[in-house]
Amino acid sequence: MTNQSRKASPFDLSQRTLEFGKRIIKLAKSLPNDSVNRNLVSxxxxxxxxxxxxxxxxxxxxTKKDFKYRIMICRKEAKETNYWLNLIIEANPGLNNRIQSLLNESRELVKIFASISRK
Structure with a gap:
């Protein structure tokens, strides 16, 4: 897959995933430092x-094969992040509203990567 064809997309997925990672780090830094959260943060x-x-x-x-393989890893990591976000909500119920936008973004990323991998 050429860089040219990927650059034609209507949004910058590199920037979007970078921002997602930054938001995850910001959330992790804000959680109470207890034994449960330490494991979840990690x-x-x-x-x-x-x-x-x-x-x-x-x-x-x-190669297209390598591209597809890496995209599937992205999808799996986004799904795993969704799982950990749900556990963080369970451990910190007061943060539910704050974490919803991260949950929504992780779900959207899963869908985006699933769609890319089918092409």
Whole structure:
């Protein structure tokens, strides 16, 4: 897949996934520092920032097969991030409203990557 065809998209997915990762880090830094949240933070920072990192790798793929493989990893990481966000809400119910936009974004990213992988 050429960089040219990907640049024609109506939004910058590299920037969007970077912003998603930044928002995940901001959330992680704001959580109370207790034993449950420490474990959740470790997991969500790993998966939430991996979405963008893997998209950067996909964007530099030399073959369509490698591109598709990397996009599927992006999808899996976005789904995993959704899982951890739900557990953070369970552990911190007062943050439900604040986390909803991150949940929505992770769901949208899953759909975007699923759509890209089918092409």
């Amino acid at each position: 997991q969500i920072v790993r998966s939430g920032t991996s979405v963008g990192a893997n998209y950067c790798e996909a964007d530099e793929s030399d």
